[in-house]
Amino acid sequence: FLKSDDSELQNNFEQLRESVKNKLTVIKETTNDSETLNRVEETINKVESEKYDKFTYFKLKSLNENL
Numbered sequence: 001f002l003k004s005d006d007s008e009l010q011n012n013f014e015q016l017r018e019s020v021k022n023k024l025t026v027i028k029e030t031t032n033d034s035e036t037l038n039r040v041e042e043t044i045n046k047v048e049s050e051k052y053d054k055f056t057y058f059k060l061k062s063l064n065e066n067l
Contacts, residue, residue, distance in 0.1 A: 002054065013052045016060045020047050023067040 021044055028040045047063075050056050 006054075009054065009057055010052045013057050013060065016057070016064050017047055017050070020060060020064050020067065023064070027067070 024040050024044050024047070028037060028044070031037060031040070043063075047060065050060070
């Protein structure tokens with residue numbers, strides 16, 4: 001992972017970001033709990049504002065796998 005090419009990871013990062021946003025949107029649309037809604041909305045905003053680096057890529061990849 002650490003020795004991977006940055007350009008390839010950056011492309012994957014964009015795909016991961018979209019995947020996470022889509023999964024979070026589904027959760028947002030299917031829940032009625034206000035606390036969960038707030039948390040999901042915060043997470044969507046954070047994902048949208050993240051810039052690529054390897055650490056952020058790793059966090060986003062983990063989040064995607066756990067959703």
